[in-house]
Amino acid sequence: MIDAIVIGSGATGGWAAKTLTEAGHRVLMLESGGPIEPHKHYAHHTRPYDLKYGNRFDNEWLQRERRPIQSKVYACDEYGAHFFIDDIDNPYSTPEGKPYVWIRGGLIGGRSNVWGRQSLRMSDFELKSASLDGYGEDWPISYSDLVQAYDEVERFAGISGSAEALPQLPDGQFLPPMPMTRGELALKSAVEKHWPDRRVIISRSAVLTENHNGRAECHYCGNCARGCRTHSFFSSVGSTIPAALATKRLEIRTNAHVSSVDFDATLGRATGVTYVDKATGRSVRVHARTVVLAASTIASTRILLNSRSTAFPNGLGNSTGNLGKYLHGHVHSIWITGIAPGAMDSFSIPEGDRPCQIYIPRFQNLGKQDRPYLRGFGIEGAVRRKMLPSGIASIPGFGKGFKQAVRNAVKTDPPIFFLTAFGEMLARADNVVTLRDDMRDRWGLAVPHITCTYGANEHLMSADILTIIKEIANVAGFDVRTERSQPGTPGLCIHEVVPLEWGPPRATRCSIGGTCSGTRLTCLWWTVRAMSHRACRTQR
């Protein structure tokens, strides 16, 4: 007998399973992907010479046969391609000339195995942005509703960071912050002196700086995106799923590819889930009073749209026809890189990497409209050395002299820096996920059709991002060598959000604001709150 079904085993699915099982519920977790074996799959200490091609190929070339889309993301390389789904078996479509990159996890833990770990709280500048600038709708909650569950999430997951008392980026329950490099300290000092409203802080990262809840502190090998065997960064595999399993009330089924949530019109509620067992191809029904959709933004939307019944011919949660609309993510991948002279002694030899970056919290359009676009962005960056010297490509000649020059340059070449930003994308009704009944995946399920483009606001913001990060580099005395001025393909930042309706139907309910801080922590907050609420109600 199962009390609840959790669809998905990533960050939110793991947390849902933990909260429900700890409250006494028997939970069945369904994962579309395969099982994970951390000692086999996590490759944080794999060296290039342990790989067939030394990670020397462009990902898209190496993965061209099975993962032509997934390989567009940095983590889907020769070290970590196995974390991602097979694009040929799992197709989706986009309109002609409007690409959207949908990155999907293919193992237990989903994308939490390899995520970016930045964990920022949202503030009322984001939750109530419609009241501030008139675009879209406010979230139906405010920051004060979030505090308690944010605290709970941070205490369990372990977030390192510094308290800064910034209204646009509320502080949390932090483990000690990681240090900045000398080049970053120089940047901080220059920026904060030049612009009193800009602050340079260390990232708030879901990486442990001390042993925490039975997980080991970070050992700074610098390869989080390949999976971490010591579980020093937060993933469902390393923390919430073990906690749920410890209750002995969690069962996990892999290769369980959910097609729909079953709805009983007589009972007036969901009664369970239908999934395809990928191993046998057979359709399987499981029953439970509670169904939790944690299959990722677009996959959960697909499941709801596909949950069609006489009572709900357009899918569950879609009586207004708004489900799937207002898809958004981040404006991303506008960046500059170059050399940070003057920071030569930032450290003598690179012995790994710090698993977080520096962060400049949003300073645009806070309280007053001071930019030619709505909302804002946060800047990320770093100044650091790598194994090879920054100028190796321009060391002339060959032979012993070249070899010695490389060794010398390791000690004398200045560090490199980069600056980039993640900006809020306005939620628009024409950015939408629909279902294609005429296109099926390998297991016969209808696949999503994803339409998502940047609008005028995003392009204005993009131009401003490039101007501002160049100004910052200039003030810090850095030498810009390369830049990217166009935002990256929508979706590739893997921060996608589709709002769901709650409460009585209203036409514009779904157009809640996006966020420049990202929603990972807020997704976890939502999971905790919803699951605790569900657990209480079911007990009553």
Place this chain on the structure above:
Amino acid sequence: MSNALRPDPLVLLDPNEPAATNAGDGGLYFNGDIPRSRVTEFAAPGPGWDAAPRRTGSDGFLNSSQFELLEILADLIIPTDYHSPGARAADVPAWLDRLIAASPLTDQDRWRDGLGAIEALASVTHTRTFVSLNEGQQIALLASLAVNESTPTTDEERFFRFLKQAVWDAYYRTEIGIHLDLEFRGNGFNKAILRIGES
């Protein structure tokens, strides 16, 4: 070089790749998780370094004379010195050969044509194969291609630039390049990073 092989400056400057070139031996082991490096086999300098045999059952692309030429060229670009073994001892030619075999056709053509051009140059200047020249002649010939390295004009000069980058890129991904030559200690269990912000 086609898009399939990583462009060199961006490998070092790509913000999306926080540590892809950070590979190495941590030195400080935390538990039994990580196998000891195999570099101890090469720990003592000596002539044995240059004797690394070509892999048996080669899965490469080049024929034996092309491969022999690549072995010589790679070792001229990164030779064994007082500090560490060179490209040949690090098995760079065999690794490159395997990469070429998996590369797009345009890259394979580039290697075949480029190696052929160097062979032709040796034939024109010395009426002998490059491999049969003495080391001084080989170095002089290669140096003539390296003169315009920053702004190559001929096919041979362009191939030298391409070859040199391929060789160092491969060398610094090998055990010898990472551990013995650069003495890189990252990508392992390491706390030293915590000192980076200290003055």
